[in-house]
Amino acid sequence: MLQVQAVGRRFGTLQALQDVSLAIDAGEFVALLGPSGCGKSTLLRLIAGLDRPDSGHLTWDADQQPKPGEIGFVFQDATLLPWASAADNVLLPLRLTGVPRSQAMPQVHAALHRVGLGGFEAARPRQLSGGMRMRVSIARALVTRPLLLLMDEPFAALDEFTRHRLQEDLLALWQDLGCTVVFVTHSIYEAAFLARRIVLMTPRPGRIDQEIVSPLHADAQTRLDPAYAALVAQVTREMARALAA
Amino acid sequence: MKFAPALFGLASLLAWEAAVRLTGVPSYLVPGPLAIIAAFLADPTGLLTSLGSTLLVTFAALLVAASLGVVLAVAIASSRLLPAAIQPWAVVLQVTPIVAIAPLIIVWVGNPFASLVVCATIVAFFPVFANTAAGLASAPTELADLFRLYGAGRFATLRLLRLPAALPYFLAGLRISGGLALVGAVVAEFVAGSGGFASGLAYRILEAGYRLQVPRMFAALVLLSLAGIAINLGLGGLADAVLRRRGDG
Numbered sequence: 001m002l003q004v005q006a007v008g009r010r011f012g013t014l015q016a017l018q019d020v021s022l023a024i025d026a027g028e029f030v031a032l033l034g035p036s037g038c039g040k041s042t043l044l045r046l047i048a049g050l051d052r053p054d055s056g057h058l059t060w061d062a063d064q065q066p067k068p069g070e071i072g073f074v075f076q077d078a079t080l081l082p083w084a085s086a087a088d089n090v091l092l093p094l095r096l097t098g099v100p101r102s103q104a105m106p107q108v109h110a111a112l113h114r115v116g117l118g119g120f121e122a123a124r125p126r127q128l129s130g131g132m133r134m135r136v137s138i139a140r141a142l143v144t145r146p147l148l149l150l151m152d153e154p155f156a157a158l159d160e161f162t163r164h165r166l167q168e169d170l171l172a173l174w175q176d177l178g179c180t181v182v183f184v185t186h187s188i189y190e191a192a193f194l195a196r197r198i199v200l201m202t203p204r205p206g207r208i209d210q211e212i213v214s215p216l217h218a219d220a221q222t223r224l225d226p227a228y229a230a231l232v233a234q235v236t237r238e239m240a241r242a243l244a245a
Numbered sequence: 246m247k248f249a250p251a252l253f254g255l256a257s258l259l260a261w262e263a264a265v266r267l268t269g270v271p272s273y274l275v276p277g278p279l280a281i282i283a284a285f286l287a288d289p290t291g292l293l294t295s296l297g298s299t300l301l302v303t304f305a306a307l308l309v310a311a312s313l314g315v316v317l318a319v320a321i322a323s324s325r326l327l328p329a330a331i332q333p334w335a336v337v338l339q340v341t342p343i344v345a346i347a348p349l350i351i352v353w354v355g356n357p358f359a360s361l362v363v364c365a366t367i368v369a370f371f372p373v374f375a376n377t378a379a380g381l382a383s384a385p386t387e388l389a390d391l392f393r394l395y396g397a398g399r400f401a402t403l404r405l406l407r408l409p410a411a412l413p414y415f416l417a418g419l420r421i422s423g424g425l426a427l428v429g430a431v432v433a434e435f436v437a438g439s440g441g442f443a444s445g446l447a448y449r450i451l452e453a454g455y456r457l458q459v460p461r462m463f464a465a466l467v468l469l470s471l472a473g474i475a476i477n478l479g480l481g482g483l484a485d486a487v488l489r490r491r492g493d494g
Contacts, residue, residue, distance in 0.1 A: 045390075048390075048394060049394070050390050050393060050394065067396075068394065068395045068396030069395060069396075071394060073390070073391060073394050075387045075391075077385075077387065079385060079387040079388050079391065081388070081405075081406070081409065082493040083409050083412075083491045083492060083493040084409075085492070092391075092395075092405070093395050095405070096392065096395035096396065096397045096401060096405075097395055097396065124492040124493065126492075126493065144395075
C-alpha cells in the first residue's frame, strides 16, 4: 500500500526522524513502538499528509495518494467538538467531505453502533466517560470507511480495564472491516497484543531498529496465552538492547 | 448566606438615613436615601426618558462594537499580515482616554446621536474584539489537523470549528463590553452635554448639579448603577443560557 523511503524530518536542532524506511501492506496491523521522542508520532503525521518530510519520500501504490476520507486518524485525546452531540461529531468527516446529510446519517448510526454506542447519538462529550469518548473518536475515524486507519496512542490516557476492552474491540473491528491500521504506542504489552508486525523505534535521532512479526492471532484470550508472554519478553529484550546500543 | 449582600445593603441604607437625620446635614450637600427616592418620584418621566436615551446609545454602541469586533477578529484569524498590522492600533484605541477624544469626535461626526454611539463604541470595542480573537485561536491543534485531513477549506474550518470554539470567549467579552458601553455613553454625554445638546442621564446630572439639586443628581446616579448592574447580569444570563442550550456550558 505504502512505501516510506529513507525519510528524514528535522524540527530546529532536533532530528525527529532519520533515514526511516518502512513498507506497509494493505490490510496489515502495524504497531510503531518506542519511547517518547523516537519520532513515531511524527512518522504517523507524515503518513497522514499532515506534515512533509525534509528528505526521502512516501510512495503510495499505483501512485494513489489517498483522498480526503480515505485516511482515518485517532488522536491520544478524543478531540471531539465539545458543543456537538456524539452523532454530530461522527458526522463531521462526512460533512467535510461533502456527503449529503440524508446519505450520511445511516452511516453515522452504523458507526456508533459498531463501537458499541448505539443509543448515545444525542449525548454530549462531557456526558460520556473517557472510554466512551474514545469510542466516539474511533467511530468518527471509521465513518468514512477509510482504507487506512492511523492511531496515535489512542488508549494511553484510559484506565487499564477500559484499555483492554477497547483493544479487543479494535481487533474485532479491524478483522471485520479489513482496513490497514498503523498504531503508535509506547506500551510493549499493547503492541504485542494488537499488531501483526511491531516496528521498534529508538530516539535521538528517531530511527527504526528492527521489525518483529507476531505469531499470534489475537483475541480476548490471548493475554493468558504463553505465546503472548513470550512475545512480550522478546520485544522487551530487543527494545532494551536497542535503547542501550 | 444568600441574603447577606441584601441585608448588608439594607443596613447601610438605614445607617446612611440615620446619620443624615442625626447630624442634620442639609440635603443639598448629602441627601439621605429617602430624599433621593423623593427626588426620583418628583420627576420619574424625565429621568426615565433620559435613562432610555442613554441605554439607546449604550445598546447601539454595543451592537456596533460586537459586530466590528467579530468581523475584525475573523479577519485577523484568517491572515498572517493583518494581526501584525492591526493589533498595535487596537491597543492605541484601548489606552486613549475617551474624554480626550470625545470633543473631536463630536465635532467631526456632527450628528449628536451618532457621535455618542461612536464614542461609546470606541470604549466598548476592545474586550469583545480581543476575546473573540483569542477564542478563534483556541481550537485544539489536533482538531485543526482533523479538519485538514478531511480536506476542509478555510471557510468550513471557520464555520464548523473556529467560530463555535470562539462563542464562549465572545460572550465573556460581550459582558465586559456591555458595562464599558454604558461608561462610554455616559462619558460622551458629559462632553456633549456641556456643548448644549443631548438628553441622556449624564446631562441630567450636569443640569441638576448647576441647580444644586443634589438629591436629583443622586437619583440619576442610582439609575445609572442599576442600569449597569442589569446589563451585566443580563449579558451573563444570556451567555449561560446560550452555552447551556448548546450543551457545553
